[in-house]
Amino acid sequence: MADDFRILVVDDEPTQRELVCGFLRKQGLEATPAESGEQGLEIFRQQPFDLVLTDQKMPKLSGLDLLKSVRAINPETSVIVMTAYGKIESAVAAIKEGATDYLTKPLNLDELLHKIEQVRERHRLYFENRELREALQSRHRIEGVLGESGQMLEVTSLVRRVAPSEATVLIRGESGTGKELIAKAIHYASPRAGAPLIRVNCAALPETLLESELFGHEKGAFTGAAARRKGRFELADRGSLFLDEIGDLPLPLQAKLLRVLQEREFERVGSSLPIRVDVRILAATHRDLEGLLKTGQFREDLYYRLNVVTILLPPLRERRQDLPLLMDHFLKLFAEKNHKTIRGFTQDARQALLRYDYPGNVRELENIIERAVVLTRDEVIGREDLPLSIPEAEEEKGEGITLTAATEGTERRMIREALARSGGVQTRAAESLGISERALRYKLKKYGLRGEDSGS
Numbered sequence: 001m002a003d004d005f006r007i008l009v010v011d012d013e014p015t016q017r018e019l020v021c022g023f024l025r026k027q028g029l030e031a032t033p034a035e036s037g038e039q040g041l042e043i044f045r046q047q048p049f050d051l052v053l054t055d056q057k058m059p060k061l062s063g064l065d066l067l068k069s070v071r072a073i074n075p076e077t078s079v080i081v082m083t084a085y086g087k088i089e090s091a092v093a094a095i096k097e098g099a100t101d102y103l104t105k106p107l108n109l110d111e112l113l114h115k116i117e118q119v120r121e122r123h124r125l126y127f128e129n130r131e132l133r134e135a136l137q138s139r140h141r142i143e144g145v146l147g148e149s150g151q152m153l154e155v156t157s158l159v160r161r162v163a164p165s166e167a168t169v170l171i172r173g174e175s176g177t178g179k180e181l182i183a184k185a186i187h188y189a190s191p192r193a194g195a196p197l198i199r200v201n202c203a204a205l206p207e208t209l210l211e212s213e214l215f216g217h218e219k220g221a222f223t224g225a226a227a228r229r230k231g232r233f234e235l236a237d238r239g240s241l242f243l244d245e246i247g248d249l250p251l252p253l254q255a256k257l258l259r260v261l262q263e264r265e266f267e268r269v270g271s272s273l274p275i276r277v278d279v280r281i282l283a284a285t286h287r288d289l290e291g292l293l294k295t296g297q298f299r300e301d302l303y304y305r306l307n308v309v310t311i312l313l314p315p316l317r318e319r320r321q322d323l324p325l326l327m328d329h330f331l332k333l334f335a336e337k338n339h340k341t342i343r344g345f346t347q348d349a350r351q352a353l354l355r356y357d358y359p360g361n362v363r364e365l366e367n368i369i370e371r372a373v374v375l376t377r378d379e380v381i382g383r384e385d386l387p388l389s390i391p392e393a394e395e396e397k398g399e400g401i402t403l404t405a406a407t408e409g410t411e412r413r414m415i416r417e418a419l420a421r422s423g424g425v426q427t428r429a430a431e432s433l434g435i436s437e438r439a440l441r442y443k444l445k446k447y448g449l450r451g452e453d454s455g456s
C-alpha cells in the first residue's frame with residue numbers, strides 16, 4: 001500500500017507545476033498535476049492520494065480552502081502547503097487547519113524531497129500500526145466473521161462463549177445478515193468441529209419430503225421410496241444440525257422435532273425402530289417467531305426448547321461502522337477472484353456506499369461490490385459502477401466548485417461511454433466525442449481512466 005505513494009500537485013503557475021511534477025517523477029514518485037484548486041479537488045474526489053502538495057495563493061479556491069476540503073473528505077491524506085517567502089501567517093493558518101507541513105517559495109527541491117520522505121515514513125508507520133492492531137484483534141476474531149461495531153463484537157463474544165457448550169442456539173436476523181455464517185462459526189469453534197455440520201432448509205420442501213429429509217425412510221415407505229435412506233439427523237450424528245428457516249417448519253413436523261429434542265430419539269419414515277443420535281441443534285430464522293406463536297403457527301414448547309441461547313444479528317444499516325471493513329474485504333476478495341487490480345473506491349462511490357440502507361444487508365453489499373468489480377474498467381470503483389438504485393451521495397457544496405464538478409462528472413462519464421462503444425479504440429472514441437486524440441489522452445490521464453491503446 002505505502003509503496004505506491006500518490007501525490008497530487010496543485011499549482012496555478014504552469015512552470016512551477018511542471019517543475020515540481022517533473023522533479024517528483026524523476027525521483028520515482030507518482031505525481032498528478034492540477035491547474036487550480038477546483039480541479040485539484042475534483043481529481044481528489046475521483047482518485048485516491050496519499051499526499052496533496054498545494055500552492056497557497058490561487059485565484060478561486062485557495063490552498064487553504066483545498067486543505068479544508070481534503071481534510072473533510074479523507075483525513076488520512078497528508079497535505080503540504082506551499083506559501084510565498086515571508087508569508088509566515090498563511091503557513092501558520094495552514095498548520096492550524098491540519099496541514100502536515102508547509103514549504104516556502106521559491107522551493108528548495110531537497111527540502112521538498114525531505115518533507116515528502118517524512119510523510120511517507122509517517123504513512124508507513126500508520127499502516128504498520130493498523131496492521132498490528134488488526135492482527136491483535138484477529139486473535140479475538142471468529143473465523144470469517146468481520147465486524148468491529150459494538151454489536152458485532154457482542155455477537156462474536158457470544159459465539160465464542162456458546163461454541164464449546166452443547167446448548168441449542170437460535171440465530172435471528174433479517175435476510176442476508178450472516179445467520180448461516182454464524183452457524184458455521186459456532187460449529188467450527190465447537191468440540192464437534194471434526195464431525196459434519198449438516199444443513200436443512202425447512203422452507204424449501206413440502207411437508208412429507210421434509211420429514212423424510214430430516215428422519216430418513218425405509219424402502220417402500222411411500223411411493224418413490226425405492227431404497228432405505230438416512231435422514232439429516234443421522235448424517236449429523238456427533239456433529240451439528242443446522243435447521244435453517246425454522247419458522248417455516250410445518251406444525252406436524254414441529255411436534256416430531258420437539259420429540260427428538262427431548263428424547264434424542266426418532267424413527268425413520270415407515271419404521272418403528274427408534275434411532276438414537278448425538279446431535280447439537282443450531283437453528284435460524286428471519287421470521288417473527290413471537291408473532292407466529294400468537295397465531296398458533298409455531299409451537300410454544302418448541303420455541304422454548306430452541307430458544308436456549310439467542311443470537312440476534314442486527315441489520316447492516318444499524319451498524320454502519322462495519323461498512324468500511326466489509327467493503328474493503330469484498331473488494332479484495334472479488335478483485336482476486338476476477339484477477340483484477342483494483343485499488344479502491346472513488347470518494348463519490350465510497351460515500352454512496354457508506355450512506356446506503358442495504359435492505360438485503362451484507363449479502364446485498366457483497367453483490368453490489370462483486371458486480372462493480374466485474375464491471376469497472378478502471379483501477380478504482382466509481383459511482384457509475386454501482387447500481388442506480390443507490391442514491392447519490394449529497395454534494396458537500398464548496399464555493400465555486402459545483403459547476404466544475406458537474407461539468408467534469410459529465411465529461412468523465414461521456415468519455416467512458418465513448419470508449420466502451422469504440423471497444424477501447426481511442427481514435428474512434430475521440431472522433432465520436434468531437435475532440436482530438438491528444439485531448440482525449442490528456443483527459444484520460446486527468447480522470448485516471450484507463451484507455452486501451454489505439455494501436456496507432
Ligand SMILES: Nc1ncnc2c1ncn2[C@@H]1O[C@H](COP(=O)(O)OP(=O)(O)OP(=O)(O)O)[C@@H](O)[C@H]1O
Nearest residue numbers: 144145146174175176177178179180181286362363
Ligand atoms: N460479518 C460478516 N463478515 C463477513 N461476511 C459476512 C458477514 N455477514 C455476512 N457475510 C456474508 O454475507 C453473505 C450472506 O450471509 P448469510 O448467508 O450467512 O446470511 P443469512 O442471514 O443466512 O441470509 P438469509 O436469511 O437470506 O439466508 C454470505 O456470503 C456471508 O459470507
Ligand SMILES: [Mg+2]
Nearest residue numbers: 176179180244
Ligand atoms: Mg441463510
